Amino acid sequence: MANLTDLQKQVSEYDKKYGWDKDKASHIALHMSEELGEISRRILRFDGYKIEKFDKKELAEELTDLLYLTLKLANKFDIDLKGEWNSMWDRYEKKTSRK
Ligand SMILES: [Mg+2]
Known part of the structure; x- marks a missing residue:
């Protein structure tokens, strides 16, 4: 299984x-x-705000398009997303465990 790196x-x-x-x-x-x-449009369909039929596969493709661009932008700035993800997750865990 591929990781962020x-x-x-x-x-x-x-x-x-x-x-x-x-x-x-x-x-x-x-x-x-x-x-x-494009993601928002699919979600509006899912919620019934737009009359077009919701298609989960289309939503998955749009989410993946956004992921590709996120990875691309991170590369542009030489950002290690795996490391950032782990740091963020630690912060979230600490924040949540205080509640
Ligand atoms: Mg797209």
Whole structure:
């Protein structure tokens, strides 16, 4: 099973192969907003606010698009998401255990 480090490496290799590692950080962030909009549209369908039929597979694909861009942006800034995830999780656990 791939971990975050593996996924970041996979994205890095893929982006370098096609020259997409040169994408500007601001463009990546804009694409992330676009993907979040696509996710929101699926959720609005799920909640019945939009009349189009909800499709779980479409939601899964949009979430994965956003994950790809998150990994890509992290690579752009040389951020180790696995390490950050572990730090964040420790903070969450401490915060939650105080309640
Ligand atoms: Mg998408």
